[in-house]
Amino acid sequence: MTRNRAAIPFRAGVGLRHPHLPDFLAAPQPAAWLEIHSENYLAPGGPRLTALERLRRDYPLSCHGVGLSLGSAEGLDKAHLRRLRAFYDRLAPGLVSEHLAWSTAPSWAFLADLLPLPYTREALDVVAANVDHAQEALGRRLLVENPSTYLRFQEADWDEAGFLSELARRTGCGLLLDVNNLHVSAANHGGDPRAALDQMPLAAVEEIHIAGHARVATPAGELLIDDHGSEVAEPVWALLTATLERAGPKPVLVEWDTNIPALPVLLAEARRADARLREACDASG
Amino acid sequence: MRLAELQARMQRALLDGGSPAELLALFADPADQRECRLAVHRNNVRHALISVLEAAFPVVQQLISAECFTATALAFIAVQPPRQPALYAYGEALPAFLAGFKPLTKLPWLADVARLEWARNEALFAAEQEPLAAEELAAVPAGDLPGLRLTLHPSARLLESAWPIHTIWAAHQPDGDPLETVNLEQGEIARIWRREGSVCQQAISPGEFTLLTAFAAGQPLAEAAGSALAQDPGLNLPAILAALLSGGVLVRDLAGKDKPCCSH
Incomplete structure (x- = not known):
């Protein structure tokens, strides 16, 4: 049976992670919505599946795919698409998203990482065809998330924002704007995140992610690593405010995936995001 | 370079550990930083996949040390990376890999302990089905009992080993008694299943193993009981059946029920 639960509210939600399942099962938690991988x-x-099906009754749910590999030159894994379709039909999530990245390489090794794409015409053709395929096979509009990047390619016909704008125009997909990724990528490539933000297809934004990152000293100088392992950094909060000013209020998700803290710490981050959302709502009247 | 070729090369560099110059030359970052930036992804891949294997094989990790487990996992990942994006299914091939992994041949029981841990992993993620309750069985008319087909819960796994795998496993649990000595000559059979969301495990007798294998093969109750008693005439069948039912190990074989099963 398909439960058609309410859409994801313009509030702060939290990423549901296994260590917090007992807290959510034991008592209602002040989370406006949940997102799962x-x-x-x-x-x-x-x-875990039993727990999710129970929580689905009490919280709006968003599903964030981490394995479809929209950037795969070989196309999408049809068996995986069928599994996702059945899963989404059963859970009826309010939003479904994937990443502008690739994880599956020739001969179908799944590398469990979000790997960077060259922003070329060929890559745009590949990703657009894959997004079309996925939206049709899943029977839903997809949101595509901007990645955190450590490498850029010499061959490029667009910058990331230009590539995503073209992708949204060609496929009708939405944008999941990860503000932390925007900050991390800009820092790693010496760019200005506000300038990148202004170039993004903001009209297509349907969801925003925030998370913590690590600052790591390497022989290549300091790199920011998108490890989702700490509180959201101050510059990312400021960038969130700038994003909400430009894009208007959207559902905001707090992600925390490594060094996962006690649930109240995560919920406190969501409260902080909710305060930013209220300011944005007041400003937009 | 075509995207497919780029992805094939990058995959090899991430799994094998090399940083070939022709790959590094594709990046726009300062030349002296490229290798280090590629290493961020290599660490991501390794960390993600090693974490999955650590979660599925905690006792193997204890048995060979964390450091050795990491090295073994890296060797495994390089030759058998995951084939599908749902990582709950990654690690099935590790026991066979361990059996043939030269540096670990001095631990011949290790692969079977790994098989046991993989069976536990399968039990955790297997499909749901309501187990057969003792009252349901009691309600079956006595005349129908001999032809009744029982089978194992979708989560149930049986593992027969020439090594004391259950004892070794149990001794490496947080609340387990450390082994003073273990008789490595003493093979064991483990029954693994999920009950109310938790994975359970028990060492069972060869007679019970025969009974459960017969159930799984679709033999009706009387025939399965006959096979088990032939194997061990002293087997206390009523006690075993009662324990299987109260443990939630059995289900009614619905496929078998509708068959015209009794030929006489």
Whole structure:
């Protein structure tokens, strides 16, 4: 049976992670909505899936895919698409998203990372065809997330924002704007995140992500690593405010995936994001 | 370079550990930084996949040390990376890999302990099905009992080993008693299943193993009981059945129920 739950509200939600399942099952938690990584729940059964199906009744749910590999030159894994379709039909999530990245290479090795794409015409053709395929196979509009990057390619016909604008125009997909990724990528490539923000297809934004990152000293100088392992950094909060001013209020998700803290710490971050959202709502009247 | 070729080269560099110059030459970042930036992704790949294997094989990790487990996992990942994006299924091939992994041949029981841990992983993620309750079985008319087909819960796994795998596993649990000695000659059979969301495990007798294998093969109750008693005439069948039912190990074989099963 398909439960058609309310759309994702313009509030701060939290990424649902396994260590917090007992808290959510034990008592209602002040989370406006939840987002899961779809691939963590594709098993035939088990306690995690049972927990998710229960929580689905109480919270609006967004599904964030981490394995479809929209950037794969070989096209999408059809068996994986079928599994996702069945899963989404059962859970009826309010939003479904994937990444502007690739994870699956020739011969179908899944590398469990979000790998960078050259922003070339060939890559745009590949990603646009894959997004079209995915939207049709899943029967839903996809949101595509801007990646955090450490490498850029010499061959490029667009910058990232230009590439995403073309992708949204060609496929009708939405944009999941990850503000932390915007900050991380700009820092790693010596760019200005506000300038990148202004170039993004902001009319297509349907969801915003924020998360913590690590600052790591390397032989290549300091790199910011998108590890989702700490509180959201101050410059990212400022960039969130700038984003909400430009794009208007949107659902904001707090992600925390490594060094996962006690649930109240995560919920405090969501409260902080909610305060930014209220300011944006007041400003937009 | 075509995208497919770029992705093939990058995959090889990430899995094998090399940083070939022709790949590095494609990047726009300062030349002296490219290798280090590529290493961010290599670390991501390794960390993600090693974490999955660590979660599925915690006892193997204890048995060979964390450091050795990491080195072994890296060797495994390089030759058998995941083939599908749902990582709950990644690690199935690790036991066979361990059996043939030269540096670990001095631990011949390790692969079977890994098989046990993989069976636990499968049990955790197997499909749901309501187990057969003792009252349901009691309600079956006595005349129908011999032809009744029982089978194992979708989460149930049976593992027969020439090594004491259950004992070794149990000794490496947080609340387990450390082993003073273990008789490595003593093979064991483990029954693994999920009950109310938790994975359970028990060492069972060869007679019970025969019974459960017969159930799984679709033999009706009387025939399965006969096979088990032939294997071990002293087997206490009523006690075993009662324990299987209270443990939630059995289900009714619905596929078998509708078959014209009784030929006489």
